[in-house]
Amino acid sequence: MITSKTQAAIAVLNDIYAGGDVIRADACQLTEQDMDILLSKLLSAGLIKLSDKGDSRDIQVYSPARDSSDVSLLDILEATGEHLDCNHPTTEEFHMRYGKAAQKLGIVNYITREYLKEIKLFEL
Incomplete structure (x- = not known):
């Protein structure tokens, strides 16, 4: 991420x-x-x-x-x-490395990935 x-x-x-x-x-x-x-x-x-x-x-x-x-x-x-880099789900290694910040970044990553799924090719 x-x-x-x-x-x-x-x-x-x-x-x-x-x-x-x-x-x-x-x-x-x-x-x-x-x-x-x-x-x-x-x-x-x-x-x-x-x-x-x-x-x-x-x-x-x-x-x-x-x-x-x-x-x-x-x-x-x-x-x-x-x-x-929100192209991949947040890993356990990431959570271990960044601790409390990883929780917040994990949420950002998840929400960003969900929004990106909603943007379809025909809209681009």
Whole structure:
């Protein structure tokens, strides 16, 4: 339901909000170029700030621009230009990974899929 690029953005943001102590972004296996693009998008969207010191490719030189409770999934999707993938039912693995958020996203996924079923080819 959440694309791999969105998952990477969430991991990077979580790392930055944790103060760079926990590096989950490494698990996303982003290339340097992809990481540069992602950080640039998050910076442009005002989700993170860049300190005056250090290499802009190092996530430890970034800090949160807002309180984490003020950053929504919609903010992340808009910043990255990504989307939700509602082409498949929500899996148990998804629920295990995202916990409470998965419940809400599972409902969105289900409702979206139901509405998409109602749009017939002759209407397009």
